[in-house]
Amino acid sequence: MKTQSIAAKTGVGAVELAVTDGDRxxxxxxxxxxxxxxxxxxxxxxxxxxxxxxxxxxxxxxRP
Structure with missing residues (x-):
């Protein structure tokens, strides 16, 4: 298996979720x-x- 590297500055942003009940x-x-x-x-x-x-x-x- 061949591996590849990615740039050191690569990151993950915030997870964004649509929810039916914000308080819950x-x-x-x-x-x-x-x-x-x-x-x-x-x-x-x-x-x-x-x-x-x-x-x-x-x-x-x-809801879907």
């Missing part, structure tokens, strides 16, 4: 996963750790 999702990520709510300028809920944004929740999504 917030409680899960805050209380069970241990993430901290971060400042948000809109309806989305931003959570992270050590000041780094890791999850963005978009509430009020419709």
């Amino acid at each position: 999702a917030l409680r899960f990520y805050r209380d069970y996963v241990g993430l901290t709510p971060l400042a948000s300028g809109g309806p989305e809920i931003r959570l992270g750790a050590a000041g780094r944004e890791l999850v963005v929740l978009y509430p009020d999504a419709e």
